Amino acid sequence: MSELSSTGAQRIETVPLRVEQNGRVRRLTLARPDRRNVLDAALAQSLLRELAEAEADPETGAILLDADGEVFCGGLGLASIVSGEPELPEDIFTFGARARKPVVAAVKGVAISAGLALVANAQVALAAQGSTFGLTDIREGRVHAGLLEAVVGAIGVRRTKELALTGRIFSTTEALTWGLVHAVMPAFELDDRALSVTAALAEANPDVVRTVLESMARLGSAHGD
Numbered sequence: 001m002s003e004l005s006s007t008g009a010q011r012i013e014t015v016p017l018r019v020e021q022n023g024r025v026r027r028l029t030l031a032r033p034d035r036r037n038v039l040d041a042a043l044a045q046s047l048l049r050e051l052a053e054a055e056a057d058p059e060t061g062a063i064l065l066d067a068d069g070e071v072f073c074g075g076l077g078l079a080s081i082v083s084g085e086p087e088l089p090e091d092i093f094t095f096g097a098r099a100r101k102p103v104v105a106a107v108k109g110v111a112i113s114a115g116l117a118l119v120a121n122a123q124v125a126l127a128a129q130g131s132t133f134g135l136t137d138i139r140e141g142r143v144h145a146g147l148l149e150a151v152v153g154a155i156g157v158r159r160t161k162e163l164a165l166t167g168r169i170f171s172t173t174e175a176l177t178w179g180l181v182h183a184v185m186p187a188f189e190l191d192d193r194a195l196s197v198t199a200a201l202a203e204a205n206p207d208v209v210r211t212v213l214e215s216m217a218r219l220g221s222a223h224g225d
Helices: 042-058 114-121 147-156 155-167 172-178 187-202 206-220
Strands: 010-014 017-022 025-030 061-068 071-073 101-109 110-112 124-128 132-134 170-171 183-185
Touching: 010 042, 010 172, 025 042, 025 183, 025 187, 061 071, 061 187, 071 114, 071 172, 101 187, 110 114, 124 172, 124 187, 132 172, 147 155, 170 172, 172 183, 183 187
Parallel strands: 025 061, 061 101, 071 110, 101 124, 110 132, 124 183
Antiparallel strands: 010 017, 017 025, 132 170
């Protein structure tokens, strides 16, 4: 089911998610650029499964989440909207609160609605200059409470309310100011920087990392975040 590439990195192919193991870094790449990497039931289930496997793997210290193409994630797919289609697992919007290994999101291009929620779940988020973000579901006459809750945890109730009601697109400058992302850089630097940050986190003492994440999760619950 898996094989070693010529560089020695373990490579596992999963559709619609590509998975690579590089040292102690597990890299999960949304791999449906032709569909704008929309978050449907299949992708959500694959992502949750791979996150759980990475958490359980003692050889993995941190997780890097990124995407192929010019759209990080273009929102919810039809499988999450059309009646009778598979339902989106709610856990996809809360994995950050449960994580005991750090998740780094590397965003290039567009992160809309469900994509914004994925970024909000990461412990560290990096973005390429020129990337854009938004909560645009109101334009389509729908809302997803779990998605909104994830974003509230990252940027607060009042800001999330404004974005959800207006459906406006916002920039990396605003995302950085609000704490949604932690650093912005030229697109050509994003991959190397994200790998470097994730590798450094992966080499940290795993017991200390787990204690930090557990403590922060308890603090978030106590404050209603």
